[in-house]
Amino acid sequence: MSEEGPTISGFMLRMAENISQTSRLLNQRDAAAFFFFDEILKAKRIYVTGAGRSGFVAKAFGMRLMHLGFESYVVGETITPALSGGDTLVAFSGSGETNSVVDICETAKDLSARICLVTASRNSRLSRIADCVVNLGDTTAPYEKTPVGYEVHQITGQYRSVTSSFAPLGALFETAALIFSDAVISALMEARHSDIDEMKKRLSNVQ
Numbered sequence: 001m002s003e004e005g006p007t008i009s010g011f012m013l014r015m016a017e018n019i020s021q022t023s024r025l026l027n028q029r030d031a032a033a034f035f036f037f038d039e040i041l042k043a044k045r046i047y048v049t050g051a052g053r054s055g056f057v058a059k060a061f062g063m064r065l066m067h068l069g070f071e072s073y074v075v076g077e078t079i080t081p082a083l084s085g086g087d088t089l090v091a092f093s094g095s096g097e098t099n100s101v102v103d104i105c106e107t108a109k110d111l112s113a114r115i116c117l118v119t120a121s122r123n124s125r126l127s128r129i130a131d132c133v134v135n136l137g138d139t140t141a142p143y144e145k146t147p148v149g150y151e152v153h154q155i156t157g158q159y160r161s162v163t164s165s166f167a168p169l170g171a172l173f174e175t176a177a178l179i180f181s182d183a184v185i186s187a188l189m190e191a192r193h194s195d196i197d198e199m200k201k202r203l204s205n206v207q
Contacts, residue, residue, distance in 0.1 A: 015175060022136055022176045033130045035132045037187055039116050040065075045086035047113075049075040049104050050092035054133040058092045067199045068188055075104055085112035093117065094137070094173035096124025105129050118180065120173040124206075136176045 026033055040046060046065055050058035058074070065072035074081040075089070083089065089108040089148050093101050096119045105115050109129055117130035120137030188194070 005193065006156075015172065016066075016087065018172055019176055019179060026136065026180070032134050033134065033184075036116055036118075036134050037184060037191075039088050039114055040070075040090075041086050042183065043114065043189065044071075044086035045081075045083075046070055046072040047080070047083055047087060047089045047108070048072065048092070049089065049101055051098045051100055053156065053171075054092040054098075054177065056092060057174055057177045057181060060178065061090065061092075061185075064182070064185045065188075067202050068185065068192065068194055069198070069202070075110045080085050083111050083113050088112075088114040088116060090118070091126060091130070092119075092177050093124075093126055094120040094177075096121040102126055104130070118177050120176075127139035128141055136173060136180060189206070 046062070048058040048062040048065075049055070062072045062074050087108075089100050089105065091105055102125050105117075105126055106129060108115060114132070115130040116132040116134070117126050118134045118136065119126060120135070121127065122133070122135050122137075177184065
């Protein structure tokens, strides 16, 4: 990388600016974020799902919920129990069109579970299924222009990004989703008056 070219710190700053803009936009749609928060608080059990890197964000969110004392599970794990009415499923999908996640949400809906979606696309199959939609994108975002499932892009090698080098492969959504979910955890900690020492007791000790 030449001295005149983009720097790693420069890319970090651009990403940070994008996250700040996303936060400001979300503040204008605060009802959706509060609805999401309320759904988590009143859920009997919380299930999380997502594909690819969005799936890692989902798992991170599920883990933090467990640390807070919630009964949380990752869809697809061998020890995940049957889902039923009163449970809430939180799905992470930038496009809102990922076939595997759509199938899971449709099944959960048939089982009378509540569906919360964290996405970057306002108009998608998942958005129409979900009871609560938190949109971390906008109408100019690449996800809005090419609503094709995650699996198709994996097979064809077609990816969406602002440019070919800046935050490729949906990284902006995944980063924003991770920060949003951690912010929800912080809000839940305050609402439940969580004790950090109690949370530490739930950290894995058999790694």
